[in-house]
Amino acid sequence: MTSQTRAGLSETVFEELLQQARAGAAERERTRELPTELVRALAAAGFGTAHVPAEVGGEGVPLEVLFERLVRLARADCNVAHVFRGHLAFVEKQYFEPDAAVREGWWRRVLAGDLVGNAVSEASATSDLSTVLRETPDGLRLDGRKFYTTGSIYADWIDTSASFGDVSVQVFVPTRAPGVEIADDWKGFGQRLTGSGTTTFTDVPVEREHVRTIDPDDDAQTYMLGFFQLVLLAVVAGIGYAALDDTVEFVRGRRRIFGYAGEALPREHHLVQAEVGALSSAASAARAIVLGAARTLDAALTAHLAGSPGAAQGLREAQLEVYRAQQVVLPLVVDATAQLFEVGGASAVDAERGLDRHWRNARTIATHNPALHRRRAVGDFELNGTATRRYLPAG
Numbered sequence: 001m002t003s004q005t006r007a008g009l010s011e012t013v014f015e016e017l018l019q020q021a022r023a024g025a026a027e028r029e030r031t032r033e034l035p036t037e038l039v040r041a042l043a044a045a046g047f048g049t050a051h052v053p054a055e056v057g058g059e060g061v062p063l064e065v066l067f068e069r070l071v072r073l074a075r076a077d078c079n080v081a082h083v084f085r086g087h088l089a090f091v092e093k094q095y096f097e098p099d100a101a102v103r104e105g106w107w108r109r110v111l112a113g114d115l116v117g118n119a120v121s122e123a124s125a126t127s128d129l130s131t132v133l134r135e136t137p138d139g140l141r142l143d144g145r146k147f148y149t150t151g152s153i154y155a156d157w158i159d160t161s162a163s164f165g166d167v168s169v170q171v172f173v174p175t176r177a178p179g180v181e182i183a184d185d186w187k188g189f190g191q192r193l194t195g196s197g198t199t200t201f202t203d204v205p206v207e208r209e210h211v212r213t214i215d216p217d218d219d220a221q222t223y224m225l226g227f228f229q230l231v232l233l234a235v236v237a238g239i240g241y242a243a244l245d246d247t248v249e250f251v252r253g254r255r256r257i258f259g260y261a262g263e264a265l266p267r268e269h270h271l272v273q274a275e276v277g278a279l280s281s282a283a284s285a286a287r288a289i290v291l292g293a294a295r296t297l298d299a300a301l302t303a304h305l306a307g308s309p310g311a312a313q314g315l316r317e318a319q320l321e322v323y324r325a326q327q328v329v330l331p332l333v334v335d336a337t338a339q340l341f342e343v344g345g346a347s348a349v350d351a352e353r354g355l356d357r358h359w360r361n362a363r364t365i366a367t368h369n370p371a372l373h374r375r376r377a378v379g380d381f382e383l384n385g386t387a388t389r390r391y392l393p394a395g
Helices: 011-031 036-045 063-076 078-083 085-096 100-111 219-252 270-305 311-343 345-349 356-366 371-384
Strands: 116-119 132-136 139-146 157-164 167-174 180-183 198-206 211-213
Touching (some): 011 036, 011 063, 078 219, 085 219, 085 270, 167 198, 219 270, 219 356, 270 311, 311 345, 311 371
Parallel strands (some): 132 157
Antiparallel strands (some): 139 198, 157 167, 167 211, 180 198
């Protein structure tokens, strides 16, 4: 690897960007204003290159640091944090690329500021890929339609999947390539600004060097399943903190509790304090669980890269640790963000306050790769030693 120097993400700059994200988050959601400039500013500041190795000019921080930053960003604006899911995963995938020139080439692209979006899911009742890469006299061409293409509307590249003859392949496509259309048509009631809409490929030219064969049984898939899911859990932990921030601000400004004549400060009432205490505890516990799982993933990746005996088993155990975390983090935060309305009566549901967005966003993320299936997988492993199924995650 070629040695370069990079200062990494400045804490001062990051905090300034967090303040910008926090200041406009509720209004952006209300008006469906895509935070394009904020996303690009975070990329330019180095948020998306924290885990690129220092040897190639990246910051090279531990995964725990990356995920702690992700929680903080989600606390400011959970949509913006979620946008980076595909990009951060793309950085991680390069650790499993055997060709050093290819691996470092992509890392240098992201160090130069390129953003990568995700486009894997298809609206199909089967696992068959309807998106097709084909040979033509003019070179490779890509056709198909993907849904839940998180982050792609903000990105320079799309990391997508297709069938190519008898094999499944990973394809990298510039978002500005002819024949690429990205629609902001996500209809969910939460996470409305992640760009999780539809991407259509129509006779899109593809460079042969931008195609990789997908092996669903390799170690990369084991690791990436855990990583993709842990990004979602970090965003949910951040939502817990965002709900706490808004609830505290709401309660401190109130002068009356329902059912009492005259002035009675809600912040001094024991029931209100108990609800806020529960929300604070949920957010803190979720963050601790996420960071613990990040350390487990990091250790497993380090062992894999070192070629340590048992490294493959370590990756499987790290994946399971994330699945266990999913069973705890999601209900903790989803329930807490629903319960927060007990602190303010009817005024808490004022649409201008936007307190409902925290539950909507947490509940929406909780539907990604549903926890119930992972819960069964964890139980099957504990009882029977069955390895979890490997597949590419939804966008």
